[in-house]
Amino acid sequence: MRVSNAPCTAPTGTSPHHNENKEVLKFLYSYPWKFYLKTLFREPNIVSGAMLVKEDRISILSPVEGRLSFTALFKVLEGAPLLNGPSRPGRDTAFYSAALSGRGVNHAFQWVFLVDMPELQIHQADAQKYSIDRELTPLRVNQLVPSAPKAGTSYWELLNAKLNPIGEEVTPVSVLFGMPKTAARNLENWAAFLGSYVAAVMPLPLVLLEESISLSPTGIHIVLTTNHTVIAMTQEKEIKLITRVEPIHRLGASRISDTLETFAEVFPEITDSAARITSCDLPVAELAEHAKALSIASTLTTPDELQRGAETISGASVSPIEALSLDRALCLVPSCI
Amino acid sequence: MLNYGFLTSRKQRAIYLYRSDKFYRATFAVLIIFLLTQIFAGFAGGALVLLGSKTGPQARENQLRNKSLVAQESQRISLIRKLETITSLKPLITTRIPAARLIRNIEGAFLANDQVSLTELKLLNGFNHNDPNSKDDFTIIISGAIKHSDENPTIVLRNFTKSLTDDLPKDSRIDVLRNATTERNEAFVPFEVKIRYVL
Numbered sequence: 001m002r003v004s005n006a007p008c009t010a011p012t013g014t015s016p017h018h019n020e021n022k023e024v025l026k027f028l029y030s031y032p033w034k035f036y037l038k039t040l041f042r043e044p045n046i047v048s049g050a051m052l053v054k055e056d057r058i059s060i061l062s063p064v065e066g067r068l069s070f071t072a073l074f075k076v077l078e079g080a081p082l083l084n085g086p087s088r089p090g091r092d093t094a095f096y097s098a099a100l101s102g103r104g105v106n107h108a109f110q111w112v113f114l115v116d117m118p119e120l121q122i123h124q125a126d127a128q129k130y131s132i133d134r135e136l137t138p139l140r141v142n143q144l145v146p147s148a149p150k151a152g153t154s155y156w157e158l159l160n161a162k163l164n165p166i167g168e169e170v171t172p173v174s175v176l177f178g179m180p181k182t183a184a185r186n187l188e189n190w191a192a193f194l195g196s197y198v199a200a201v202m203p204l205p206l207v208l209l210e211e212s213i214s215l216s217p218t219g220i221h222i223v224l225t226t227n228h229t230v231i232a233m234t235q236e237k238e239i240k241l242i243t244r245v246e247p248i249h250r251l252g253a254s255r256i257s258d259t260l261e262t263f264a265e266v267f268p269e270i271t272d273s274a275a276r277i278t279s280c281d282l283p284v285a286e287l288a289e290h291a292k293a294l295s296i297a298s299t300l301t302t303p304d305e306l307q308r309g310a311e312t313i314s315g316a317s318v319s320p321i322e323a324l325s326l327d328r329a330l331c332l333v334p335s336c337i
Numbered sequence: 338m339l340n341y342g343f344l345t346s347r348k349q350r351a352i353y354l355y356r357s358d359k360f361y362r363a364t365f366a367v368l369i370i371f372l373l374t375q376i377f378a379g380f381a382g383g384a385l386v387l388l389g390s391k392t393g394p395q396a397r398e399n400q401l402r403n404k405s406l407v408a409q410e411s412q413r414i415s416l417i418r419k420l421e422t423i424t425s426l427k428p429l430i431t432t433r434i435p436a437a438r439l440i441r442n443i444e445g446a447f448l449a450n451d452q453v454s455l456t457e458l459k460l461l462n463g464f465n466h467n468d469p470n471s472k473d474d475f476t477i478i479i480s481g482a483i484k485h486s487d488e489n490p491t492i493v494l495r496n497f498t499k500s501l502t503d504d505l506p507k508d509s510r511i512d513v514l515r516n517a518t519t520e521r522n523e524a525f526v527p528f529e530v531k532i533r534y535v536l
Contacts, residue, residue, distance in 0.1 A: 035355075157340075197353065200342065333341065
């Protein structure tokens with residue numbers, strides 16, 4: 001399920017005529033004059049690019065001269081997209097020169113943003129209790145997850161246990177993702193300044209978890225980012241349990257072990273399962289230490305396992321898992337037009 | 338595969354919808370066609386206004402000249418009528434038989450009949466120069482006398498009218514108004530003949 005484009009149910013006293021006017025105004029407000037003018041005589045060839053946006057660094061993956069090119073910037077330059085404020089990527093900015101030059105970012109370019117920020121929300125929900133064919137309003141979010149904070153100021157998406165749109169198949173376990181509206185709008189405005197648009201804003205843990213599940217359809221998955229730790233148990237690619245806890249640098253591996261023990265009370269077979277640890281933020285050595293500290297056997301996801309032609313991504317050797325995660329994110333979003 | 342517009346605003350999803358939906362794209366084509374027709378109509382209107390401003394003085398001059406000609410025509414209407422009449426009478430005038438020739442013909446008839454003498458000849462013509470439909474209408478009344486002799490005067494008058502018929506134009510009509518009858522033994526028997534000739 002997703003927040004639909006359909007108009008909200010008309011409140012009492014609101015005439016259908018009033019709603020029609022609002023729809024017309026919305027249509028005119030969003031009417032893409034410039035896009036139609038630029039593509040009047042020729043259908044555009046849409047190019048997709050992915051960008052990881054974190055508080056302290058940014059990386060980008062998009063085709064350059066027909067080949068995927070990865071660029072990682074370990075500091076936020078002027079003109080880079082910001083999650084907590086507006087930013088304009090003018091052609092004279094340092095960020096444009098370092099990351100966007102030569103990538104053909106224009107009206108026919110769609111962005112898939114990967115974000116990792118503390119305000120991201122990941123909750124396990126039981127969608128079967130509620131009617132899923134209705135709009136995912138803040139009220140319904142609070143009904144699904146009463147503990148979800150800032151429901152009214154966030155965008156929400158509900159996926160099923162196979163990390164697909166819940167409309168395709170309703171599963172007992174669902175995953176609710178939330179993101180602050182201001183952060184998403186900052187990214188949209190940044191993209192709009194270049195004439196491009198945003199195809200999706202995806203939480204980094206979602207992509208890493210999806211990669212981990214594709215490697216180990218059944219087992220324990222531990223996704224570590226600088227802002228989140230996501231622990232999930234899957235069976236044949238279907239999530240049975242999922243939770244989000246504080247990042248490991250705050251909690252330590254022992255807290256993860258505690259969580260796994262809690263899981264074991266519901267699913268005793270967890271103790272016999274191996275855990276897969278996936279991260280693109282933490283160094284391999286640190287991950288290895290955490291793996292040792294866990295109470296169950298664990299393996300680290302390596303770039304070699306994720307190879308889906310990573311050799312075709314130029315510049316991926318700097319941060320291979322990050323580059324492959326961006327590539328994976330591009331595959332998860334349908335191409336526009 | 339996730340839905341398009343995952344965790345984005347409604348506006349962003351609407352932009353995607355408009356970009357990918359052929360119906361919305363068609364609205365732009367309609368808009369462009371409408372604007373082009375407006376521009377074309379504007380150009381056509383402008384051209385008409387420009388053309389009108391150029392032909393305006395010429396039209397005004399023609400109108401003034403027309404008024405002047407109408408005034409002149411009303412001033413000289415009588416002359417024009419006369420000219421029209423003369424024009425219509427011209428074929429009649431050119432083909433008419435002059436009165437002198439008619440009199441000569443009558444004179445010939447008298448010479449052919451030496452017993453017949455002329456007392457009076459009246460010649461009337463109803464031709465109206467001001468009537469375009471007028472005709473050359475001659476009425477000739479001959480008053481004469483026949484010298485008494487052995488021959489019957491009535492026969493002499495018949496011969497005289499026959500001579501007139503031979504000498505005058507074919508369409509002439511000859512009527513005897515007063516026959517030459519002998520009432521007393523007079524030396525001369527009077528008679529009257531009317532000749533009508535219409536051209």
